Amino acid sequence: MKKRLKVIGGILLLALTGIQFVPVDRTNPEIEDEVDWNASETKELVKRACFDCHSNETEWPWYSYIAPISWRVTEHVSHGREHLNFSEWNRPNEDLEEIKEKVEEGEMPLWDYLLMHSDAKLSDEEKAALLRGLAKTFESDPPIERRVEGQ
């Protein structure tokens, strides 16, 4: 019995070591065109709660270096950036309506991200301030409409 456990443990350890070599994209591309913030307070709030997945200024946490967690983190960042990237305002991005919905329904930031980043959790007042700030920001620098193709 003991021997069997050791063998299983050994195989698991080998597998865990092996998957560390699967390449993951943990890059921060250049900031192409940052949105023109209405106020630094708005940027601060968005930076706190959204930038890690919706900008090119991701702060990669230590666990993003450990597979298989790293796969989930990098997937979130690349999908997040595809939808909305405050560092690539020259490209199509989600609009205020969509952002409002996700923030008010508590779908964004993602819940598992909040487990590790309690500082990204926004109070109701902070959520309202973030949305007010973004409304003003988008008045003068609106997002390019995002055409959703087959998804």
Ligand code: HEC
């Ligand atoms: C941990 C990463 C992460 C954080 C932090 C995060 N998001 Fe997201 N966000 C995602 C991912 C991943 C998607 C793509 C979801 C999908 O493919 O359904 C997304 C999608 C979105 C969308 C498009 C929704 C849709 O389904 O079309 C909006 C709007 C959005 N996020 C807003 C925000 C805002 C605003 C914040 C900050 C308050 C934020 N997100 C924080 C990961 C994140």
